[in-house]
Amino acid sequence: MATQTRYTGLIERYRDRLPVAANTRLISLCEGRTPLIQLQNIPRLIGKDVDIYVKFEGLNPTGSFKDRGMTMAVTKAVEAGSQAIICASTGNTSASAAAYAVRAGIKAFVLIPDGKIALGKLAQTLMYGAQIIQINGNFDAGMQLVKQVADHAPVTIVNSINPFRIDGQKTAAFEIVDELGDAPDYHCLPVGNAGNITAYWKGYTEYATDSATHKAVTQKLPIMCGYQASGAAPFVQGKMIENPETVATAIRIGSPQSWDFAWNAQKESKGWFDACTDTEILHAQKMLSQYEGIFCEPASATSLAGLLKDLASGKIPEGSRIVCTLTGNGIKDADIAIAQCKDSHPVTIDASLDAVKKAILDSL
Numbered sequence: 001m002a003t004q005t006r007y008t009g010l011i012e013r014y015r016d017r018l019p020v021a022a023n024t025r026l027i028s029l030c031e032g033r034t035p036l037i038q039l040q041n042i043p044r045l046i047g048k049d050v051d052i053y054v055k056f057e058g059l060n061p062t063g064s065f066k067d068r069g070m071t072m073a074v075t076k077a078v079e080a081g082s083q084a085i086i087c088a089s090t091g092n093t094s095a096s097a098a099a100y101a102v103r104a105g106i107k108a109f110v111l112i113p114d115g116k117i118a119l120g121k122l123a124q125t126l127m128y129g130a131q132i133i134q135i136n137g138n139f140d141a142g143m144q145l146v147k148q149v150a151d152h153a154p155v156t157i158v159n160s161i162n163p164f165r166i167d168g169q170k171t172a173a174f175e176i177v178d179e180l181g182d183a184p185d186y187h188c189l190p191v192g193n194a195g196n197i198t199a200y201w202k203g204y205t206e207y208a209t210d211s212a213t214h215k216a217v218t219q220k221l222p223i224m225c226g227y228q229a230s231g232a233a234p235f236v237q238g239k240m241i242e243n244p245e246t247v248a249t250a251i252r253i254g255s256p257q258s259w260d261f262a263w264n265a266q267k268e269s270k271g272w273f274d275a276c277t278d279t280e281i282l283h284a285q286k287m288l289s290q291y292e293g294i295f296c297e298p299a300s301a302t303s304l305a306g307l308l309k310d311l312a313s314g315k316i317p318e319g320s321r322i323v324c325t326l327t328g329n330g331i332k333d334a335d336i337a338i339a340q341c342k343d344s345h346p347v348t349i350d351a352s353l354d355a356v357k358k359a360i361l362d363s364l
């Protein structure tokens with residue numbers, strides 16, 4: 001029988017490119033190694049000869065890309081002797097931090113905007129047993145408070161201002177190059193705090209650079225395209241936003257924490273930032289579900305929404321190979337999904353063979 005090595009998470013897989021020691025205790029839930037799915041129907045539907053892949057990060061252990069960063073951040077927090085972690089969150093970071101804290105046997109505090117996170121994310125965070133602190137303010141206010149309180153209490157911040165988060169998340173770019181054999185021509189991402197676009201750019205550039213310990217894996221770098229929701233688009237407006245608003249609550253962020261890093265990624269890759277309306281975002285989310293069988297959350301679909309606009313205008317040309325990151329799972333935000341499908345009425349009938357037969361024949 002062939003022997004196989006059990007997959008035990010991204011730190012183990014990319015250990016030689018991450019800041020962990022041989023005896024570091026790894027806090028992992030087998031995150032990473034997410035599918036890179038080639039779209040089959042949407043390119044045909046839009047009549048474009050393009051090769052589009054989605055990196056479905058919604059299939060991580062807590063349902064979002066945050067797990068990549070959290071395995072590193074919590075591993076390093078525990079290594080440093082920390083007994084508690086803290087974050088501000090629009091939902092996914094809180095769920096991820098809560099889960100990895102359980103795994104490590106430490107405490108998690110999460111600050112969330114009252115009533116403005118998707119129900120599934122709240123449910124997860126409650127189930128994992130984190131200490132939830134709801135604030136009468138948005139993510140940006142929560143982030144400021146987290147930064148201040150960390151100076152006064154023994155807690156490690158696990159938002160993406162923690163550099164270990166970025167190191168964990170850069171492995172998504174490694175996986176893409178390992179799988180495709182090279183970097184894509186374009187990489188499209190939703191942008192909130194801009195930690196993820198920073199992390200992907202770090203991953204791609206590390207894979208394309210010779211260092212003392214590694215030969216470059218590829219010569220190629222992608223053009224980075226960062227898309228925001230129009231009501232929460234500081235990178236498009238060129239300044240921080242006071243009251244960000246969008247249906248995509250995950251990216252309802254007005255003061256991105258990785259501002260300079262993200263501008264650097266845009267400039268070095270010769271990429272751009274653009275904004276999509278809530279309608280465009282929801283449309284892209286529904287397209288992925290109804291034409292490809294891929295259910296991501298609204299914020300995640302911003303990457304495809306932006307791509308569709310740039311393909312339509314020709315800014316991204318035919319013949320391109322493109323990767324869109326789908327950052328989170330659609331199941332997290334059931335309310336939005338059900339609201340999106342309010343016109344597709346489920347039928348309610350008698351529990352009889354005749355009634356079921358009629359229901360089927362009526363809709364064929």
Ligand code: AN7
Nearest residue numbers: 089090092093192193194195196327328
């Ligand atoms: C699904 O959970 O900021 O640009 O507190 O949950 O790296 O911030 C979430 C962000 C995109 C934006 N898609 O990523 C949080 C939080 C989803 C997200 C983003 C988030 P960044």
